Amino acid sequence: MQVKWRNTLKNGWRYAALAPILLLNGCAGNPYWIFDPKGLMADTNLFYLLVDVGIMGTIVGLTALLVVWFMWRYQKGKNRGKYDPAWSHSNTIEVVVWGIPIIAVGFLSYFAVTGTFEINPYNPTIITNHLKPASDPVEVDVIATDWQWLFVYPQYHMAVANELVLPAHTPVFFRLTSTAVTTTFFIPQLVGMIDVMPGMRTKNALESNNTGEYQGIASDYAGAGTSWMTFKTKMLSASDFGQWVQRVQQSPASMTYTSFNNYADPYINVHHKVAYFSSVQDGLFDHVIDEVMNGKTWPIPPMMTENMVAYMQKQNAEHRD
Amino acid sequence: MLVDLAGGWSPMLGRLAWSQIPYDNPILAPLFVAVVIGAILVLGLITYYGKWTYLWKEWLTTVDHKKLGVMYILIGLVMLFRGFIDGLMIRTQQAWGVGSHSSGVFGALHGYLTPFHFGQVYSAHGVIMILLAATPLLVGFMNIIVPIQIGARDMAYPYLNALGLWITAAAGALIMISLFVGDFAHNGWFGYAPIFELQYSPGVGVDYWIWTMELVALGTTLGGINILATIIKMRAPGMTWGRLPIFVWATLSANVIALTSFPALQVALALVAADRYLGAHFFTAGLGGNLMLYTNLFWIWGHPEVYFVILPAFGMMSEIFPTFSEKPLFGYITMVLASMAIAGVSWLVWLHHFFTMGAGPYVNSAFSVATMLVGIPTGVKVFNWAFTMYRGRLTFNAAMLWAIGALFLLLIGGLTGMMLAVPAINYMVHNSVFVVAHFHSMLLTIVYAIFASVIYWFPKVFGFKLDEFWAKTMFWLFSAGTALVFVPMYMLGFMGMTRRLDYVFNTVWHPYLLVMEFGIAVYMLSVLAFFALLYVSIRDHAKNQVGADAWGTSRSLEWLTHSPVPFYNFAVLPHISARDEVAWRRDNGIDHVQPDHYEDIHMPNNTGVAIILGGLTFVLGFALVWRIWWLCALTLLAIIALVIYRSFKGDPGYIITAAELEKMEKEAMRREAQVGKQRRQAGSGVLGEAIAYERSDLPPLVSRPSSPVGLDHRS
């Protein structure tokens, strides 16, 4: 029942949102990622967005109309409405003007609280309450460096840089940390933002029933390379995912604690380079957190990108991979 | 004890070196030349017209709250322009550097700003707009209007008032000099831990950011104390709490926030400084530091600060709507309660700035609901303004248009604010340009209210009105710019575009970014319209002179005294009998009753100490940024010595005798009578003119006052 209501709401909105987009972009697909969710988490976010905008939009819209009507009716010299120079108080109106916001806020508070629990990144009930007994969640350890993403798949003892590949119809649980500075992990069509902090561990989760390719973004400023710190997220069918895992596991490169130290040096991923690591030293994620808590840093040279062209020449000359 | 620095350091010059001057930067070097030429030109003109003594005696050493307020507003306007140019640069970079095939110049891969510079530009934009444009503009208005509205001759502490101004000016100078000496922070106006730590920001940029903000915080705290003491201690007889003008209430609530919240900012930044200068571990990721502590401390100040700037704007709107609706404010008591409620709740909501940090669902829920509570008093305010118009007689002059613009922006900002208050929505748009569009809606509400107030109170301070045509032209251009920039920005937010991208990877966003670039060009036109407004208004000032009640429908006490306000505000302090005192006197036909006799009044002397302290503070800030320790010690000692010197010298003040007072009052009344006469002859249908200037008992003005623009002041 609730699901049906949600779908009706969402589809209606989607068509409305699509209209101007079709005009602008022809058939390029919906550029409004927030209105075009492809996963359970993002879907739930949109539902609450529609509820909130529905309620508040009605109140704000009516208020705006009221103001415009007063402006028209009581314009000086037009004699449309009665002028009452002393009128400045009415208990009835006071009750109404306090009552409307109180009721609206009370109503929205209910949704705010339920929504917070449904998509709580640490334990999203929208996913965890519907886990199928046989389902086999995928775990991904996310390590953000300056300025790349490393996705470690502990179940498969492998890692991928700057590309996230996941099976559809399967819950995915993330643990996230960072080496140097704070940033935010965000895949607009799949899951909302969660901060990624050095020396700390945050969590997130997602589940999607749609295969396809979605954009991932580092959505918090982390320094010079932030704008290029993007990653593609590919949702594959179970069999495709299995094949992909095998492909990664055949790659020659591997990631150890020592090689990670070099990997985590500042690097601007201008060409969106993706790297596969067939093996990863166990416990890399916890090791990174420990190292950072012990005071390990990956400093940035002064005025590093004052001249970006020169910096790129330097970075390319170093042949870092 | 002090940290080791990556770059060079010498005992004499600290970190300062020739290489820190960006003389090879294709944007900054020409700008520097232009600034130098401009400065020489201005200084030359002052010398040529022999205005140095006037400037020093009348402005730089003044303790008159009106002149200090005017200077606050000037600083605010200059910084608003600088911040606008930063905004223009951000928009241009994002309109240019889109997609991997976009071109790049000046060392940038895409667009014309490298990440190193882009980060500085938007950080400076934020710091300037919030702390050095909005805050001084609002403090300026509080300074000018509050003492007159409560019937006082000056602030409670005129000297402290001057000190607050000059410390704010020092902060402005510090952020300006960071353009040409060294660099500025790239960590955004609120800073992130641990990116501002020395390892990740080795330059002096973050230090400029720390000390600029510290100085503003100091100046604003001093100002807040002064304004609170003024409101509580300096009210005229009869000015009970229930009769206090609504702008004073708004100011009171705002400054309660300032007084209690700014210390949190001061501490947060001082601890960042401890990390960067002494190698402490407050906000480092390792060695026992806690980077989330910074975010909490900052926003414990940061959120109340939002209301510190919005509440006075609400107060301004609450003054302007009644005047041009020719009706009292609807629900005065509710408005006061709403202001106080907003001030109170502002302390309970800081965590909504980082719902994505991973606090548990219980914490996030609590802060979400607390945040929505703010919507209740704010909603009440909007309704009350609407019902102030109800059964009114509305005049849509420029001031009213700006105020109405503020109201509609507030509606949009409120709608989107209620969205952001819900964590389930917030996760999707938290660091996106949707948030940027939201808080620009709110801050532009303030800017609209400020321009409304500039137009509304300008005649009170200077004695003539601003030109209606250009004020309205500017309003429409500004509004078109606002729509063209921020509607696409909201749309981009729903497309998932995140903030602070110096390179935009998604070409689908390009058309929207181009529309925004066009919008910023329209904003530029509105800036030109503002200059035209000032030029035309000053050129035609003789035509637009006004009397005490400039709008004819004004209500609060500031409209009782002459325009321009004499330096002593009121020759005899008024005795207050009603909430809207001027409206009450006008309605009862006693608005022209003047005091029958005058008495000596005691006024504070001017002092050069405040501006010298401001200058020393600037040098101290500069020395701290560049770690020139001997200069720090020297300026600190000089500051202490000067404070002690001032304390010994004291200020006995001076006396204006009753006879002098009577002479000045007669002159002012004569001028006002003349204004009324001119008006009638010209036949201009100015509001309320008939009742405001009907004085035939005074002889015509013999000679025109020598300087109608200036606020006459004995030196």
Next chain:
Amino acid sequence: MSSHASNVDPKTAELWDKSHYQHDVISTRTFGYFMYLLSDGMLFATLFAAYGVLSYQHSYFGGPTPAEFVKPWYTFAQTMALFFSVLTYGLGMNALKHKNKSGLINGLIAAFVLGVLFLALDIHDMMHLASLGITVATSGGVSAFIVLTQVHAAHIFFGLIWILVMMAQVLSKGFTTDVVGRLLTLRMFWHLQAIIWVFVYVFVYLWGYMS
């Protein structure tokens, strides 16, 4: 009901003040100073909050904790010095009530000497810690410990300068409104620093020692 309704009859209303209304200079000044102290209290509250967050076991990161380097009796001596400094200042102010200049000066001198004693003990303690290698850079917890206590010490330092200035002003100017007003505000300042010290002593030194 009109918002500017007034019960006052406009025909007989007093429109201009005839009461020679004066603002009380000392009352206005002490009120403003009280508000400054409020913001100073907020400053310390924020520092205490930071200390609270940074006083968990992991904040010391395996390094020295206050339990290892705090000497409660030493700090108790500091406490006594500051308390008696406030007391003697208060006795001096009592002399002021009787217009007793030498009594006031004696009180100020005693307050100054005891304040210097407090500060000397504090500086000695800090130097001792530094000799053990415990500095602000040791760990997050120690950073918070040192910054909080030394911000308080800095307040004491400026208070001592102020006491000196007031001694000079009392001697050179006598009991003018300005001087008496300043003596009152300095008393508020000195008292508040002692109150804050109570919190520092209990929550930072004693609590740190015991945990």
